[in-house]
């Protein structure tokens with residue numbers, strides 16, 4: 001019974017996300033969801049990633065608080081960013097801002113390996129335990145400052161940043177494989193931000209495109225000297 005209810009909620013959420021994707025296609029350039037992204041949204045239990053007090057809203061297309069002043073992103077944004085990355089079964093992806101672990105779990109259904117960095121120790125620990133308990137064993141969680149990326153596993157076939165930065169951290173560009181993409185909200189803390197899509201061309205040249213105005217929590221931590 002309960003599982004049936006969950007499935008219905010997941011289908012309803014998927015329909016709402018697909019509708020919003022269609023409505024925003026003109027400026028995002030994303031006109032529909034791939035089968036892989038749809039299947040991930042259907043099967044990853046979002047209720048397992050939101051706190052007890054937010055369970056009633058777990059399957060709604062809205063962001064929710066996860067403690068420590070942080071949020072789990074709106075499912076539409078998760079779907080859009082995942083689609084923009086254009087990653088597939090062989091890809092290895094770096095995420096900055098693990099938060100609840102939901103975006104990482106979605107990616108884990110689509111790509112080979114997910115490396116995710118979270119700066120708040122308690123959130124990193126909780127995300128690691130949760131992902132492990134749910135069996136998402138191709139997600140690797142590390143506690144640390146995402147400005148530095150995760151050099152040991154670079155280069156990545158996609159980089160997704162889920163906290164807003166005033167500028168693009170140079171280490172993340174370095175750790176992106178040529179011919180591949182990064183999605184990152186750019187803007188001042190709590191100021192206007194724009195979701196930005198970067199493509200690192202062969203030879204290292206960067207092309208970028210502004211996709212959508214967004215509201216992410218700020219990226220904290222020191223960063224490196226080159227970013228200041």
Ligand code: SAH
Pocket residue numbers: 070071072073096097098099100101102103104117118119120123144145146147162163217218219220221
């Ligand atoms: N992707 C998450 C939502 C992220 S909210 C999910 O699916 O639930 C943004 C997260 O980025 C927060 O958890 C915040 O603690 C983290 N964060 C902020 N600055 C960071 C930094 N410099 N390095 C790593 N994580 C950071």
